[in-house]
Amino acid sequence: MSEQVEFRNVSFRYQEDAPRVLKNVNFSINRGEWVAVIGHNGSGKSTIAKLMNGLLFAEAGEVRVSGEVIGEENIWEIRKRVGMVFQNPDNQFVGTTVRDDVAFGMENRGIPREEMLQKVPESLEAVQMGAYEEHEPHRLSGGQKQRVAIAGVLAVAPDYMIMDEATAMLDPKGRHEILETVRKVQQASDLTLITITHDLNEIVAADRVLVMNEGEVWFEGTPREVFAYKEDLSRIGLDVPLVAKLTEELRKQGIDLEEEPLNHEEMVEELWNLHSKM
Numbered sequence: 652m653s654e655q656v657e658f659r660n661v662s663f664r665y666q667e668d669a670p671r672v673l674k675n676v677n678f679s680i681n682r683g684e685w686v687a688v689i690g691h692n693g694s695g696k697s698t699i700a701k702l703m704n705g706l707l708f709a710e711a712g713e714v715r716v717s718g719e720v721i722g723e724e725n726i727w728e729i730r731k732r733v734g735m736v737f738q739n740p741d742n743q744f745v746g747t748t749v750r751d752d753v754a755f756g757m758e759n760r761g762i763p764r765e766e767m768l769q770k771v772p773e774s775l776e777a778v779q780m781g782a783y784e785e786h787e788p789h790r791l792s793g794g795q796k797q798r799v800a801i802a803g804v805l806a807v808a809p810d811y812m813i814m815d816e817a818t819a820m821l822d823p824k825g826r827h828e829i830l831e832t833v834r835k836v837q838q839a840s841d842l843t844l845i846t847i848t849h850d851l852n853e854i855v856a857a858d859r860v861l862v863m864n865e866g867e868v869w870f871e872g873t874p875r876e877v878f879a880y881k882e883d884l885s886r887i888g889l890d891v892p893l894v895a896k897l898t899e900e901l902r903k904q905g906i907d908l909e910e911e912p913l914n915h916e917e918m919v920e921e922l923w924n925l926h927s928k929m
């Protein structure tokens with residue numbers, strides 16, 4: 652079965668008399684896919700992440716992971732398969748060295764020592780942190796910390812990795828590097844990746860995007876399809892990237908680009924294409 656995460660008519664509220672923060676949400680994610688979940692603050696993204704690994708339970712509807720409905724009886728099993736990386740890397744460290752940190756999650760799972768000795772360097776290598784085993788985690792840069800956190804998740808070999816605003820505290824360069832890293836790791840390991848963000852620049856490399864608005868799935872499609880919505884995106888509280896704004900301005904001036912560019916390089920490419928046809 653290729654459908655790995657499935658939300659079927661899922662609704663959720665935090666308190667009985669509070670309004671629902673998820674309203675009849677339906678979507679599915681396939682094995683090995685990278686799905687970006689984007690939406691304004693408070694649109695329900697983190698709630699979705701918490702429902703996926705059993706930190707919360709659906710009030711109505713079903714959340715399925717690998718075909719199993721998540722419930723009290725299987726959450727520990729499910730959590731082994733669903734790894735999470737959060738926004739603030741400092742809250743995720745416990746060890747005095749990078750190596751201890753990556754090993755910590757494995758120790759918790761009772762993974763044999765020989766396997767740990769092999770997996771720790773392997774996981775650090777996968778995120779280009781192989782040279783930092785002996786380093787103290789708190790001395791690393793924000794981007795390096797997040798890579799170590801990702802290595803910790805990879806070391807226990809989950810089927811799914813959820814990154815909840817995991818690049819939000821990094822500068823643009825750090826952000827780009829992390830997204831490149833996870834892309835490589837995801838392709839090499841058949842990992843199903845779910846990234847949660849409020850920044851449209853971060854959806855560019857995903858296979859598919861779920862756009863959330865006020866607790867509902869507002870749109871589901873490729874990054875290019877999402878970028879084409881522009882004005883609607885700013886209406887639902889998302890900052891439209893410069894490239895998308897420029898495309899819109901050109902269109903208003905009667906200059907229609909053939910394909911919706913996702914970044915500066917593609918924009919330049921499209922403009923050259925137009926130029927050569929003139």
Ligand code: ADP
Binds near residue numbers: 672691692696
């Ligand atoms: P996002 O991740 O998109 O910012 P969340 O899923 O965190 O959105 O929140 C969705 C809604 O649920 C928001 O209105 C938020 O205020 C509310 N909410 C989130 N966590 C709690 C909580 N622990 N108790 C009560 N309300 C909450």
